Amino acid sequence: MQHVVVIGAGQAGASCVAKLRNSGFDGKLTLIGAEPCPPYQRPPLSKGYLLGEMTLERLFLRPESFYSDQNITLKTNCHVTAIDPSAQTIATTEGEIAYDELVLTTGSTPRxxxxxxxxxxxxxxxxxxxxxxxxxxxxxxxxxxxxxxxxxxxxxxxxxxxxxxxxxxxxxxxxxxxxxxxxxxxxxxxxxxxxxxxxxxxxxxxxxxxxxxxxxxxxxxxxxxxxxxxxxxxxGVGIEPDTALASAAGLEVDNGIKVDAQGRSSTPYIWAAGDCTSFPYRDGRIRLESVPNAIDQAECVAENILGAGKDYIAKPWFWSDQYDVKLQIAGLNSGYDHVVSRRGPDSASFWYYSGDRLLAVDAMNDPRGYMVGKRLIEAGKSPDPKMVSDTETDLKSLLKA
Missing domain, CATH: 3.50.50.60 (FAD/NAD(P)-binding domain)
Structure with missing residues (x-):
């Protein structure tokens, strides 16, 4: 393996190249982004940055010097126009680039x-x-x-x-x-x-x-x-996975670039991670639009490029900040049939159940409810709803049940 190319310089792309270097890959590594600046955080854009509380440099995921220090070629303001899987090349606005392994972290586009x-x-x-x-x-x-x-x-x-x-x-x-x-x-x-x-x-x-x-x-x-x-x-009417390059190159698309459990696309030597992918989850397929998924899946792909043979096991969680309220979400609520409420003087959490099974938790200014709920869901445990709703119950005790 001589050259790994990553298309898409967002959270997933930046995580992938950093993980490759940290895992010992010493070959040529190129990260290509269409925007004129290095990879940056998107969630603060519509909050701290728009409010003027965060500078541009603080948005950057890593200092600009990181990429040169790690011998990563970062191409900003560079647009990829086509992928040729048979020749293992990509066409860009700066010319043709050959790859041994290609990772698509193209993200999503707003409707x-x-x-x-x-x-x-x-x-x-x-x-x-x-x-x-x-x-x-x-x-x-x-x-x-x-x-x-x-x-x-x-x-x-x-x-x-x-x-x-x-x-x-x-x-x-x-x-x-x-x-x-x-x-x-x-x-x-x-x-x-x-x-x-x-x-x-x-x-x-x-x-x-x-x-x-x-x-x-x-x-x-x-x-x-x-x-x-x-x-x-x-x-704010939703986003769609950016699959244009993948589709034009003949990769299979199914509500995102279709990848297997290890992040491989339907085409040899091409992988994908982040918002742009759909991947196996439980008994079906899923596409997750979240920063944690972008990081974790991209790092898993990096390890698998190096031969780890590791399946990506998603642990969905999300957050939103509005005024002085921090919403933290653990799990996925699809298929729920009832909700259990737990309310405090300045907090609230809503626990989603399907029958007796806990699926997800929405926690507003309730970090303990979120953390306990997340650990319960990941462990496959479902506490008695009556105990959840009773504010006298010590939530941590539910982890021992």
Missing amino acids: RLPASIGGTLDGVFTVRDLADVDAMAPRFVKGAKVLIVGGGYIGLEAAAVAAKLGLEVTLVEMADRILQRVAAPETSDYFRALHTRHGVTLRESTGLDRLIGKDHVTGARLSDGSEIAADFVIT
């Missing part, structure tokens, strides 16, 4: 509003990368009117920052409730109350008919026929 309803008007933004946030930051002026389309975590985090900076915030969600796709009604109710207390206008069961404006957005017509004014718009 955008169609041009037919005003999605390409000036003043319409998504929240995905540094350029997105830098472009919208000057609009965050006290008193400005912002419309947020989509009541998932991205939309709610953007609403929290905007409200904190004194903007007039309206959020529309076409489903019956915010977070409907990802959380139980109890969690939706918690965050609805939180945002309402901070002055955000939430309009659930209300879709966007179209944006209004000639060149720049000035407002929106909603599905109920009403119109609202808006100085700018943020859309």
Whole structure:
């Protein structure tokens, strides 16, 4: 093995090259990113960075010097246009590059509003990368009117920052409730109350008919026929795996680049990790959009390139910061049939069960509930729901049961 090339300089790509070097790989190593800066953290973009509490350099996953110090060729502002699996080469805007092993960590792309309803008007933004946030930051002026389309975590985090900076915030969600796709009604109710207390206008069961404006957005017509004014718009209507390169090269795609348990794609010498992949999980396949998954799967792929033969066992967990509330999620709640609530004076947690089996926990300002729930789920233990809901129960005692 002479040359490992990694396409995609996000969390997964950076984790993969670092793990390769740390595991003793001393061959040629190239990391290619389309953005003009080194790999950086994305979660703080719409929070600390947008609020002005975090500088650009603090976003970087590692100092710029790390890559040269580790003899990693980091190509920024470089776009890969094609992969030729038979020749084991890739075409880039800087020329052709040959590889012995190739890793795709291309991540995901945000869904955008169609041009037919005003999605390409000036003043319409998504929240995905540094350029997105830098472009919208000057609009965050006290008193400005912002419309947020989509009541998932991205939309709610953007609403929290905007409200904190004194903007007039309206959020529309076409489903019956915010977070409907990802959380139980109890969690939706918690965050609805939180945002309402901070002055955000939430309009659930209300879709966007179209944006209004000639060149720049000035407002929106909603599905109920009403119109609202808006100085700018943020859309948070989901993301899709970036599989364009993989598909064009003939790799199998199934809600992401299809990989086996060790991260191999359907094509020899090509691996994939992070948001862009779907991989075996329990009795089916899954795609996870999270920083922990990007890190863990990428490191597993790095080890397997070096011959470890190690299956990736996902341990899903997620987080979201809104105002002074830290939400931590352990497990996956799909298939739940009832929710057990545990509430404290300044915290709450909601425990998802399918029959007697604990599936997931949503913990708001409840780090102990999150950590205990995470350990229980990973150990395959399911505590008695009555003990969970009883605030007199010492949660740590559930681990010994």
